[in-house]
Amino acid sequence: MPTLDDLCQWHLAHLDRTSNRGRKNQTGANNIKRGLGGETLITELNFLKLQVFCETRIAVDGVKPSTTLLDVLFLSGAITTAVVEERLNADFKTKVSGWLSGLKRAGLIGNPEDRERRPTQDELDLLLVHTLHNRALRRIRYHDLIRFAVES
Missing domain, CATH: 1.10.150 (DNA polymerase; domain 1)
Structure with a gap:
């Protein structure tokens, strides 16, 4: 076995x-x-x-x-x-x-709790800088997607 x-x-x-x-x-x-x-x-x-x-x-x-x-x-x-x-x-x-x-x-396994926290401006700035300098993320315009998601 x-x-x-x-x-x-x-x-x-x-x-x-x-x-x-x-x-x-x-x-x-x-x-x-x-x-x-x-x-x-x-x-x-x-x-x-x-x-x-x-x-x-x-x-x-x-x-x-x-x-x-x-x-x-x-x-x-x-x-x-x-x-x-x-x-x-x-x-x-x-x-x-x-x-x-x-x-x-029994409550020993389950789905994650919902989150309500929004990123700080410093966290967003770091993400945006990273997406501008990462070639793969630039190709899919991830920078624009983040900005759109934050605004909507």
Whole structure:
């Protein structure tokens, strides 16, 4: 039976072919392996282990439920990849779906809070200077997009 480390490796290989999120993908894998143990067998995963993982991330690491959601979604994606590649039985996807529902009901995973903060003039000035000096951003007229967004 594969371990969490195996699962993360397979999923990262898949994401290397299909995603441009690089470091964010690796961060999700690292969080899962560190929090649940890379040598943990997939068959040992259950709701209670994920619950403790999320509670620990929130209490010890000081993250919000939106961050634990990202970690758990990485794990869910890794399981989906393994099922699609026929490395795991499809029953695992059903289990994870139920676990996600339970974690959401418990308030351990969730969407980010809305933000109302507006950038300061100094922050805007820094963004505008950066967009004027970055060739790729100049090509798509990002400077104008920022100014339009601020004004509208």
